[in-house]
Amino acid sequence: MAEDLFKALADPTRRRILDELVERDGQTLFEICGRLVTKYGLGLSRQAISQHLAVLEGAGLVVSRREGRYKFHELNTEPLERIVTRWLRPDAQGETGADSSDWRVR
Amino acid sequence: MAEDLFKALADPTRRRILDELVERDGQTLFEICGRLVTKYGLGLSRQAISQHLAVLEGAGLVVSRREGRYKFHELNTEPLERIVTRWLRPDAQGETGADSSDWRVR
């Protein structure tokens, strides 16, 4: 749902992870950790990145595939298309761009 | 900058406000309050909506124009285009889609 998508995009570290996956798809957790450190000098723990990946996966932006002791993470840009059809081109996708399920009771 | 944009989109109430402005552009604060109440049964205070509008304006998603005692709010979808060029079509906009300024030191 939309809530998960935008929450996932709200964190700059998660956006960087998406950038990394655009540049090189199918990386493991440790690869991503290493890249964030060397490219941006990020001193985040492995668990921090792992939790970020879980959030991205929950939003459908990342799909993971396990092979032996490795877990490869792949980008999925399909959820991002919904942002476009909601506000940029609301006439596409059969009229409504607003997702009626995008709501939470407080 | 990107940080403000995604933070602005992270809240469901703010996304609803954008939906309202897509449907009818140039509304005042009280008009938006009324619409959110009648259409979604939202019991938010005027100040809450006012603060949301300030965040949206800080992100460049809303532009306001004052006329007498009225302040009209208009939608600006230009910042949303950058989301598309960053991950969906990174080859547009002269190569890089990643905004190097999208980073905060912790």
Added chain:
DNA sequence: TTGATAGGCAAGTGGTGACTTGCCTATGGT
């Protein structure tokens, strides 16, 4: 089978953000 690598689970902490409350300013009608 031991050790190293790749990853997961769970509880705790600090900071940030959404919302409220109370009071203040400004414009316009009568």
Added chain:
DNA sequence: ACCATAGGCAAGTCACCACTTGCCTATCAA
């Protein structure tokens, strides 16, 4: 001049989220 309307400012509360720490599981190589 008065009052109602439209909006702003500032402080306080509360819940959530990012991150850490500590420990545990699984796969592979020697």
